[in-house]
């Protein structure tokens with residue numbers, strides 16, 4: 060069973076994502092900001108990260124930069140999931156090492172499509 | 181409730197105009213899709229629509245046909261066919277057309293254009309190899325509304341997130357208000373035309389690669405056979421046909437045979453008997 064870390068400061072979004080990902084066969088963990096997420100990754104590297112952009116303490120982009128510096132930090136497949144939906148933001152995320160990018164609002168169909176595109180399904 | 185005589189009238193009309201088969205157990209589809217149309221035209225309901233069409237109303241008959249077709253499509257639908265296109269079909273066709281350096285591709289029943297544009301993007305990615313080649317993509321559909329959308333190349337945020345890799349979105353699309361528009365360069369690679377698959381197809385010319393996916397599924401056996409027969413006449417002996425994931429030629433047409441080891445792709449069967457020709461009825 061693959062693992063996915065859900066990083067979002069909204070509890071509701073984490074809940075929705077968790078439900079969809081569980082149905083897709085993922086074991087999930089949650090983090091409410093980049094710092095907590097980084098901590099989780101240091102303890103155990105997930106197979107995938109579903110990552111919000113705007114969060115307190117450490118945002119998604121900063122988290123991604125830090126993650127990729129960790130030993131084994133290039134392993135997780137990172138899928139941004141954010142309301143930022145302009146080309147500049149998307150480009151910045153890709154440059155930082157994101158594998159895919161979901162623009163909110165999302166549903167199970169989009170999540171499934173994106174996860175299978177990057178080979179997670 | 182839909183009256184049996186109205187159901188029969190609609191079923192016959194749809195079958196003749198587009199090939200769509202509606203069985204009585206799908207009568208609810210008529211209600212759910214035609215009721216909004218009746219409302220938009222200030223008609224009381226399906227009964228009124230049928231009454232008007234009995235008195236011959238071409239525009240209304242068209243709208244009814246369009247309202248009943250399923251137009252769902254997505255970029256790089258099913259993924260695999262497009263990998264096969266890039267890795268197997270295109271190289272083979274290029275090798276066979278070295279002298280002419282010209283390839284024609286047809287997205288038959290292209291809906292809002294995602295299939296045609298997916299191919300255009302793949303070809304664009306291969307520009308270096310295709311330098312000096314003339315590649316034409318033709319997209320056809322019966323639905324004028326879908327063709328207009330295809331020509332505009334404008335897609336919702338939802339549509340660009342189903343199957344389109346994010347790198348392709350960044351590379352080939354621009355944001356336009358809340359929608360995404362495919363580059364003018366790619367739009368110029370595809371020609372969209374209104375064409376009914378039940379009609380004489382010969383005016384479209386010859387094609388080296390034909391995508392006819394997720395449309396035959398709505399037709400009955402004789403219609404499927406007839407359309408496949410007519411498509412085969414537009415294909416040179418070494419051309420390729422793609423069908424959708426739930427479609428096959430097996431037991432339907434002997435004009436095609438599956439390509440060995442490649443699911444969903446068919447080649448012409450040189451020894452295949454022509455399916456007896458049949459009347460494909462559709463208004464001009």
Ligand SMILES: C[S@@+](CC[C@H](N)C(=O)[O-])C[C@H]1O[C@@H](n2cnc3c(N)ncnc32)[C@H](O)[C@@H]1O
Pocket residue numbers: 197198199200249250251252253254257288289290291292295320321322323326375376377378392393394395424
């Ligand atoms: C489900 S879509 C398939 C789109 C695309 N080929 C794909 O696989 O994603 C089916 C399309 O077939 C078109 N169609 C149905 N009957 C047709 C006919 N007789 N001639 C041409 N197009 C037809 C519909 O308008 C619709 O856009």
